[in-house]
Amino acid sequence: MAEDALPLEPVARRWSLAAAATCLLPLLLQVPGTLALGIAAVAIAIPLLAREGRAPGWLRLVLILALLGTVMTLYGFRFGRDTGCALLATMLALKPVEMRTLRDARSLLGFALFAPFATFLLDQGPRTLVLGLLAALAVLATLLKLSEVEVGDVAPGGRPWRRFVAVARMIAIGLPLAMGVFWLFPRFSSPLWGVPERALTRPGLSDRMSPGDWIDLVADDSPALRATFFGEAPPQSQMYWRGPVLWDFDGRSWTAVEWSWGIGDGEAVPGPKRYAYELEIEPTDRNQLVALELPLAAPPGARLHKDFSLRSRQPLTAVTRWRMTSAPQTRLERDLHPSLRKLALRLPPGYNPRTLSLAQRWRQEAGPSNRTNDTAIVKRALDWVRTDFAYTLDTPLLGRHSVDEFLFDQQAGFCEHFSSAFVVLMRASGIPARVVTGYVGGYRNPVGGYWLVRRSDAHAWAEVWLEGRGWVRVDPTAAVAPERIYDTIDDRRPGALGGFSGLAPVFDVGDWLRRGWNDFVLGYNAARQRKLLEAFGVPDLDSARLIQLFVIATVLALAGMLWLTTRQEREKDPVLRAWRRLERRYRRLGLGREPHEPAGIWSARVAVARPDAQELRKLSARFADWRYARDHGGVTDADGLIRDLRRHRP
Template sequence: MAKRIHSPAMTTHARKHVLLAAAACLLPLLLQLPMSLGIGYGLGALAVAAASKRKPLPLLLRLLLGGTALLAVLAVAPGIGRDSACAVLAAMLALKPAETVSLRDGRSLVGFALFGPFATFLLDQGPVSLLLALAAVLLALLALQRLAMDEGQAMPDQGDAGQGHDAAHATNWQRQAVFNVLHLFALGLPLALAAFWLFPRLPTPLWGLPERSVAKPGLSDSMTPGGMIDMLLDDSPAARVQFFGPAPRPDQMYWRGPVLWDFDGRTWHQAMALQGFSPAPMQAGGPRWDYQIELEPSENRQLIALDVPTQLPEGARISLDYTPWAESPQYNVSRWRMQSQPVAALEADLPDPLRMRALLLPQGYNPRTVALGKQWRREAGSDSQGRSDAAIAERALAMIRREFTYTLNVPLTGRNEIDDFLFDRKAGYCEHFSSSFVVLMRAAGIPARVVTGYSGAYRNPIGNYWLVRKSDAHAWSEIWLPKRGWVRVDPTAAVAPERVHDTLADRRPGQFGNFSGLVPVFNAGDWLRRGWNDFVLGFNAQRQRDLLKPLGIDALQPRDLVALFALIAGLAVLWMSWLIARGERQRDPLLRAWHALEARYRKLGHGRAVHEPAQVWAARVAADQPAAGEHLGILARRVSNARYASADERGALTRLLRDLRRHRP
């Protein structure tokens, strides 16, 4: 039976390198997890590393910590998805130092930790994540070099020696190790750039990207009370818009998203069947706006457009109710050139099936609201011109202006949420106002529907574009009036116009209270992020096909991209091979001096063959020139010892070789 070979224990400094590399790999992943998990795993990793400094934690304790970490994942990110899988990876990485003692353990920890930054890119592809990942890979490679040198006993443990001589060796090693890693990065850069620019892009991820188990705030095809609160509290970007020509006023910027028709008493749903129909007839009522909208990834097919869209590019569609949507899920940053116009009349003739759908209310819900709507109808009567319908809508708005307040602090809802809002609570935010208004209108016999999207935008003076944030999420109402068709009514604006139109200075991003010093910093940061989206994340298959248009090549087909990638990748590999071969000689001063001495002997007719060992070559020279050959043999042995055994005499030997080359052997 073969005897098991045990790996030697890590030195103090090697362990520090390994733990630093593991922490750097874990950090970008923790920043993308839910805050509770990120903070918990970060503190847990520090505690585990400190507790296992001298010896590994007991097995039972490690199992207990692992089980606790998994339970935390199930509590915060239930289900199977990217978030839960990345959270499990972070938990295991945080606990791995508890059993890291030997050199083999350290190498295993570094290799396992490298999954951290790569898993981060499943959750975020921003520049900060990339910079943190590059730093993590750099530290991981440095740690692996340190482990390799310790395993070969190339240098002592400075933590124990504490001598100036050893400290000098440590400084030289660190400088050389950093240079080696940067050299490796430079070698791989041409191949990485070739793969980014030329490897054929796929419309969807190659691995069939699973759904997120913790959904990020975003527009949905449904609206439930309390469902928009996460978006209203999230100031992260949702879209960036650049206008070509005049831009509408901020209070005109209603960014139309899903239109919700069906109500079950609690939740509003989008009428998906209407996506297959052409847009309803529309009569323009103002100037046309031409703009390009850059949307953050949503992983669904929801788009937004300035109300109402009249022209969308290839890959996007407008449904019958003017809901914009994409033909495929948007996993990456996407850009859409659109046109929109204000309307004078939208679907002036409402078909009976749509009228019935826009009047439908579930039985047994919100009896007080239904009774109030019927009462208003009896009091207003009816006429073919729609004046009574408009009067009922204005009566509802007047009630809101007089009695209601806007607040995000809303208690849990009951079965009759609309009744509770209109008659008891009289406080809420946009989804409560729009939902209640539509139900009240339907009860009064007025066709109505809910529209979700965003309202307002912030103009970034750096770059001259408009930023739409997730906190700008909004829901408003549309009612149908004779001869005018669908008319936008925003009941929230009746009570809190500053929150809807986003025009107050204290709503600017980067401003906290009366302090506005961070606003320019935010503007510059968002402008840089926009450039990153444009240059990196927005580089899609279409832009790849148009890559060589400036050279007169209209479009690169996939086979052309593959051929071009193979050519440039082959050249990059040849370039890497040449640099490696050249660098092996140029990087080591001792090796450079030895090869220079060989070149001197070659000019004298005693050159060393490529396959010939140094000491065999020295013996051959000694046969022809005994005096010079004997001295050369001693040097050959010293060079071999210096390169493959000890580093103590490398400097003195290098100087001796240089002096010998200057004299004729």
């Protein structure tokens, strides 16, 4: 029987399954929760259903079709890197169904290593790195275990720890080379290759807003961006992070209109205040950017549209940094372009008749459209909201006449409902209006001194155009009376949404560490690499110097690896070290020992060719006696053998 075809003993089987599970874990943390639970259940059930590595063919087929069908249905039969990773997770969960021999176990472990590597296509955080290293450690230790089973080595007590120590030592030996490659391998300003987009988008702002779409977003406590101000920061109540501007309403959904981005003069008269800051934006796989109202200019790599919305030129697939300067405006676009006016007044026919009737009555009572009358209508709407409405996240799904249902029946909701209904009411009254989405407020992390804005801070407000003043921000959500708010989040500290506000210092430190990871690891690009030695007086590294430095570091790392890999053998077996030096002396004469030759046979062969080599035969006998005799103490003197091996010359 071939060695790889040896039956897999129970202990080795458990080792293999545990290592595969360790590889599967980081990938499961990146797929949707329901799918992750299903794959985990299958991964647990498979070893129980196929204890001997055998399962009925019909069962395999049912499991394969069920899991593949679930994955493709969940991802809408769209292919992306997240779809591929989910399929990889399902195949890894099913792989143990055919694990019967050592060869099958090695195949499972080799396949399992793809899982932690694939996880980096979805997330590059420190948690993924730590779990990936643990997975590699488990797989390598298990491969050592399989090698021991293959050679029939019966391990004494405590042997498992020795396997992990041996693997950790190997990883430590290769670490300098890995670090040298990471820090010094020449990086390019733009990547030479890319990865497919996701089939399922990440949560975040988009160019579309529909009733109920934001319920998951406002309940998500994960970071959206971090802001560091260089100097004075605005009051928290004035931190409106402007994102996509939505113009078009089809009766249910609001969307951005691309052709509006280039119309108008985009005139803004900024106030005297200036706020300089840097944004660290988490990946969204979209192009939408945000900026503190109002940005004075677009940062490199972005476009500033006439409605003062920002878009990056490339999708935000990784953590990005943007330096900007903003100033509160005193007037925004005093003269409204006719095409934009028409767009800002347009409403779909056949929707929300009660809202239209109310708005028309207000217009008749207020008089013809002018700055004074329009301001009175805006104030009247805000007074109504402040008096009769409440803020709540627990809202039913609205029907066809969504604005009518919200204004006259439900009268409770969150920013998505307030901004949408307010803009429809303004347009029906003849006042140009639009929806602006973004984030509001933030939490100042006392550990790092920066502002943390989470996805739960997502917000939508309105802008109305008033003659002589231009676009004016109106936030109907903020007009809701505080005593009427049912479930407003009063504690903005990290962990509040999950009920862990008491652990705020832990969250502060954790987010600060994640920010450092983003800065020193994920943010390490070609520009920062060129300034790597700036602290040592080298202002900039050109390509030639960088390559030279990389080659030098690689050679030193490889030399260190070679020295460390032979150091243990030299220290533990000085007799073998002296013997191999003796072999090299005879190899120069063409009489080197073949790898398959025992010491006695080799010395006999040399004695035939050189009659004066009888001393070698005596040394070989002493060496073999010391190396392989059971009683080492009474056979020969190791120190004397080492001395004679070093002195002998052919």
